Amino acid sequence: MTWTGETHLQILVVGSVAYDTVETPAGKREFQLGGSACYFSMSASYFTDVGLIGVVGRDFDPDDLDMLKQHGIDTSGLIEADGKTFRWYGEYMEDINAAVTLDTQLNVFGGFDPELCDTHSNTPYLFLANVDPTIQIKVLDSMSKKPKMVACDTMNLWIDVARPALNDLIRRVDILIINEDEAKQLTGEENLAHAAHAILGLGPSLVTIKRGEYGVALFGDDFSFAAPAYPLDRVVDPTGAGDSFAGGFMGYIASVDRIDQDALRTASIAGSTMASFAVEDFGLERIKILTKADIESRFDAFTDLTHFKPMS
Numbered sequence: 416m417t418w419t420g421e422t423h424l425q426i427l428v429v430g431s432v433a434y435d436t437v438e439t440p441a442g443k444r445e446f447q448l449g450g451s452a453c454y455f456s457m458s459a460s461y462f463t464d465v466g467l468i469g470v471v472g473r474d475f476d477p478d479d480l481d482m483l484k485q486h487g488i489d490t491s492g493l494i495e496a497d498g499k500t501f502r503w504y505g506e507y508m509e510d511i512n513a514a515v516t517l518d519t520q521l522n523v524f525g526g527f528d529p530e531l532c533d534t535h536s537n538t539p540y541l542f543l544a545n546v547d548p549t550i551q552i553k554v555l556d557s558m559s560k561k562p563k564m565v566a567c568d569t570m571n572l573w574i575d576v577a578r579p580a581l582n583d584l585i586r587r588v589d590i591l592i593i594n595e596d597e598a599k600q601l602t603g604e605e606n607l608a609h610a611a612h613a614i615l616g617l618g619p620s621l622v623t624i625k626r627g628e629y630g631v632a633l634f635g636d637d638f639s640f641a642a643p644a645y646p647l648d649r650v651v652d653p654t655g656a657g658d659s660f661a662g663g664f665m666g667y668i669a670s671v672d673r674i675d676q677d678a679l680r681t682a683s684i685a686g687s688t689m690a691s692f693a694v695e696d697f698g699l700e701r702i703k704i705l706t707k708a709d710i711e712s713r714f715d716a717f718t719d720l721t722h723f724k725p726m727s
Contacts (some may be wrong), residue, residue, distance in 0.1 A: 417712055418663070422466060422635070425463065425464040425465065425466055425489075425538045425539065425540070425552050425553055425669070425691060426459055426463060426464070426465050426466070426538065426540040426541070426542060426665055426666065426669050427465075427466045427468065427492075427531075427535050427538040427541050427542070428451075428452050428455045428459070428465060428466070428467055428468065428541075428542045428544055428662075429452065429468040429529055429541075429542070429543055429544060429546070429550070429551070429554045430450065430451035430452035430455065430468075430469060430542075430543075430544025430545065430546055430658075431450035431452055431469065431501055431524055431544065431545070431546060432448075432450040432452050432453055432467075432471050432475075432493065432500065432501065432524075432596050433448075433450035433453075433500065433501040433502060433503050433524070433723075434446040434447065434448065434449065434471070434500050434501070434502050434503075435447050435448075435449035435503045435504070435505070435658070435698065436465075436502070436503070436504040436505075437504075437505055437506070437507075437509070437652055437654055437697065437698070438505075438506040438507070438508065439506070439507045439511065439650075439651060439652050439653075440507070440511065441649070441650075441651040441652070441697075442651075442697070444546075444652070444697040444698060446502075447697055447698035447699075447700075448476075448479045448482075448699055449503070449654060449655060449698055449699070450469070450501065450699055451544035451545050451546075451568070451658045452467050452468070452469045452544055452658075453467075453483070453655075453699065454654075454658035454659050454662065454693065454699070454702070455542060455658045455659070455662040455665075456483065456485070456486075456488045456662065456687040457486060457488070457659075457699055457702050458538055458659040458660075458661075458666065458686075458693070458702060459662035459663065459665060459666030459669075459674070460486040460487050460488050460636070460657070460662075460666070461663075461689070461705060461707070461710060462663070462666030462667050462669065462670040462685070463666050463669040463670045464486075464487060464489070465487070465488050465489065465533050465662075465666075466480075466489040466491070466492060466534070466538060466582035467481065467483065467488055467489065467490055467492055467493055468492035468493070468529045468531065468535065468554070469492070469493050469494070469527075469529075469546070469637070470493070470494045470495075470496050470502075470523050470524060470527045470529075471493060471495055471496070471500045471501075471508060472495070472496060472497075472498045472499040472500040472522055472523045473495065473496075473497060473498065473499070474499050474500055475495065475500050480493070482599040482699075482703060488579075488702060490528070490687070491532070491534075492531070492532070492535055495683075496523040496526070497521040497523075498522050498523040499520070499523065499525065500522060500524075500546045501520065501521055501522050501523065501524035502518075502519070502520040502522065503516070503519055503520075504516070504517040504518040504519070505517055505654070506670065507652075507653060511650050511653060512627040512628060512653065514653075514654065515639075521704045523727025524636065527546070527550060527708070528550075529550065529553070529554055529557075530557075531554065531557045531558070533559070536557055536558050536559040537558075537559050537560065538558075539561065539562055539563045539564075539669070539672075540562055540563060540564050540565075540665055540668065540669045541554070541558065541562045541564070541565045541566070542557070542566050542567070542568075542661060542662075542665055543555065543565070543566070543567035543568070543584070543588070544567075544568055544658065544661075545568045545569055545570050545658075546574075546579065546581075547573065548569065548573050548577050548580040548581040548583070549577070549580050551584050552580065552583060552584050552587075555584070555587060555588075557657045562675070564589050564590065564668060564669075564674055565587070565588045565589050565590070565666060566588060566589060566590035566591070566592055566623075566661065567584060567585070567588045567590075567591060567592070568591075568592045568593065568595060568621075568657070568661060569581060569584075569591070569593060569597065571596070571597055571600055571633070574600050574601050575598060582617060585614070585617045585618055586617060586619075587618065587641035588618070588619050589619055589620050589621065590620070590621045590622070590623060591614055591619045591621075591622045591624065591626060591672075592622075592623045592657075592661050592664075593614075593622065593623070594624065594625045594626070594627070594657065595607060595610075595624055595625065595626050595627075596710070598610040598611065598614060598622070598624050601613075601614065602614060607624065607632065608634070608639075610624075610703050611624060611632070611634035612634065614634075615634065615636060620636065621633060621634070621635045621638075621679070622634050622635075622703065623664065623683070625656075625657050625660060626644075627656075628644050629643070629644060630642050630643040630644040630687065631660065631683055631686070632645075633679060633680075633683055633689055635676075635679075638676055638679075640676075640679070640680050640683060642683050642684055642687055642691075642702070642717070642721065643720065644687065644723065645687060645688070645691035645713065645717060645720070646690070646715070646720075647691060647694065647695065649695075650694045650695075651694060651695055651696050651697060652694060652696065652697045652698065653693075653694045654695045654698070655694075655698070655699065656693050657690070659686075659689045659690045659692070659693035659702060660686040660688070660689060660690040661686065661727055662689060663682075663685040663686035663687070663688060663690070664682045664683060664685060664686030665682070665685070665686075666685070666689075667681060667682040667685035668682050671693030674713050675723075684714060684717050684718070685714065687717065688710060688713045688714050688717060689702070689710070691713060692705060692709070692710075692713070711723060
């Protein structure tokens, strides 16, 4: 993997900042920092400069804000509102790959109405994390010019209750990042490849399908690639795996400033590398202490894992 060192490139992420209470077979943590924008920006920050757009309440811990800033994340778009920060309570007790939501308290996130400054509206790469598609569309419309790459995530809720807006959004983005069950729900297709090509028919040039413990698959009109998940002895907390993948994926793309097939293949491994770290501890505990050497070593291990010679 090529590292470019200092870079002027920047990704803008718009999404949730939350305090999560999570229980898994490894234990329970209460009110740990989470949310799609946090996982994404922390992961991407190891590759390039990131700007975060989100909302928090008066209860947001200054130490959490400092931690984001210490990773070079631009938090000027993180607005403090009167009320409490978004809270999510979930568990992974029966299936470590499937979250069971016990309670959701939107709090200030329920009134989230992002506004972009000139700097943010001119960023070359945009990730629309999992929020209401009408908000995602508003952000996309607020960009001063079309970014080099726009990627978005979504979930089963928006597929159920906001399909027209979601279809409009998907038509306008370059990449849809979605998990396997959601891809099948969105298209009505049971076969993974059929679902991917049905999504491509909706407008994006690439669909990235997250498959949990089975890895990730990328599909384009004339391109496909699959990578396994990194084999881990123990998964502690999978809450941020998908957004950490997206952060590594887009962070790498932005760092090399290319969107060709070779870059997309490498980006998928970079994303899988970051996701593998995210699940090794609760919340952001593992991600926040990574070093460049940690990431390079695991990326190389991925390379060894998937290397083989042609049959003679």
